[in-house]
Amino acid sequence: MPTALLSVYDKSGVVEFARGLHALGWDLISSGGTAREIGSAGIPVTDVADLTGFPAILGHRVVTLHPKVHGGLLADPTNPEHQRDLAEYGIQPIALAVINLYPFHSAPGIELIDVGGPTMVRAAAKNHAHVGVVVNPTDYGSVLGELQSSGSLSAATRRRLARAAFAHTAAYDAAIVTWFDATDPEPAEFAPTIHLTLEHPDVLRYGENPHQRGARYALAGQTSWWDEMVQHGGKELSYLNVLDTEAAWRLVSSFGAPACVIVKHANPCGVALGDGPDPIAAAYVRANACDPVSAFGGIVAVNGIVTMAMAQALAPVFTEVVVAPGYEPEALEHLTRKANMRVLTATAAVTTGWDLRSVDTQMLVQNRDRVTMDRSTWQVVTEAQPTEQMWTEIEFAWQVCAAVSSNAIVLTADGQAVGVGAGQQNRRDSARIATERAAGRAHGGVCASDAFFPFRDGLDAAVEAGVAAVIQPGGSVRDAEVIEAANEHGLVMVFTGERHFRH
Secondary structure, eight states: OOEEEEEESSOTTHHHHHHHHHHTTOEEEEOHHHHHHHHHTTOOOEEHHHHHSOOOBTTTTBSSOSHHHHHHHHOOTTOHHHHHHHHHHTOOOOSEEEEEOOOTTTSOSGGGOOSHHHHHHHHHHHTTTTOEEEOOGGGHHHHHHHHHHHSSOOHHHHHHHHHHHHHHHHHHHHHHHHHHHHTOSSOOSSOSOOOOOEEEEEEOSOSSSTTSOOEEEEETTOOOHHHHOEEEESSOOOHHHHHHHHHHHHHHHTOSSOEEEEEETTEEEEEEEOOSSSHHHHHHHHHHHHOHHHHTTEEEEESSOBOHHHHHHHTTSOEEEEEESOBOHHHHHHHHTSTTOEEEEOOOOOOOSEEEEEETTEEEEEEOOOOOOOGGGOEEOSSSOOOHHHHHHHHHHHHHHTTSOSSOEEEESSSBEEEEEOSOSSHHHHHHHHHHHHTTTTTTOEEEESSOOSSHHHHHHHHHTTOSEEEEOOOOTTHHHHHHHHHHTTOEEEEOSOOOOOO
8 A cells, every 4th residue: 555645834735635645545644734634634644753753843843854754755666675674674665745845935034944844855856766746736636636547656747746846945945045145144245156946937929039939937936017917818928028018017117107108129119108188098199109110019018097099099000019007998808809919917017136147158147227316316517407397307308218228318308208219339329310210309308318428429419409408427538528518508417427228
């Protein structure tokens, strides 16, 4: 009669699973609360303490650490020496181990560092040629079903379960290491090691290009707006859909006022605030007007409920993804009629954690960029001073510019991006592109530059666009020359002291 060991913190489904094993003739061994729960359901079970002859000691720190447990998990029934040891010491082989661990993620601390659980999991997984190990209650059904139909678990199933078991303990240990780093009274700027556990792959339609495969993984123990995202219609997301949607949603979530962001190739090509009786629809119309050519095939994100008026305005424009916190029912129905448009509902994005990027077999790691919108840290360096209304526009331009790939020049007017120059090898070309796209609409507005102007020619290009103010980090050896040029033109110029390169 085969023996199963059940010792779980998460007891969901364990009684039903134990009942199914008992019905198949299995002997059950269990410990502590698991044994009580199984026994109270009228299912015969042997407590580990009765098996080992030792009760739980040291405040329940030592329960299953005993040769009669680990010998049973590690024994190879095909090894004569193992068989002699089992017989000599009265050890019963264990063919199935059902174990999950203390929930360290939920309340990190010393007492939730499981010792016996991971030890049993690793023992059973090491011996997966002869032992099945189940760490996830979602596997109970398939494991019981296979035992009912075949009488035993296949080698492929045992191997799959063993891999899941080692992944489970690896993630558990990674969480503990991360907690040690987070609670270190003298933390290092960068920990000597970083342990990432990525799980729950969402296979994407394809990678960056159709011949590449791609998937989106979640970081274990962390939550993201992607976890709660709901897709209402359209094709599966591709790798670039995810990247561009992340860029659009993160930027639009940073605005307190009703806003729309349109992204193409990870860069905003339209950003606007909205007002009036339907501010979200107004924001979309204004954002699309920035660069309707680039908006074709783009990602549209708004930070308010999508109305029917916005849906009707958007419908004629080919759009890959629409993302919003919600939709009026008729607007959602209208948008989901378009078979190729992905329609997403999302919660607000929050910027936390680290940025990681691969370079060959190594990783570049940095803390995520944050945009300081604190005027008290900024400096007006020109004779002309901004009005309160101009300050609002300056802040808006800076917020948009920080989300654009360098070299970035953004021209805005009345809460609307009217010209965006992105990703050029020199700032003069970015200014020229932004000016051409603005086509006169930046008159009296603001020019934002993500880094300093190394020469006055970039500023002169902004002057050609007709702006009244410039915001930039400053810090060039030619700052005096650029300030002089701004004064010549009667411009307001603000230095933030903070650069926002994006590559």
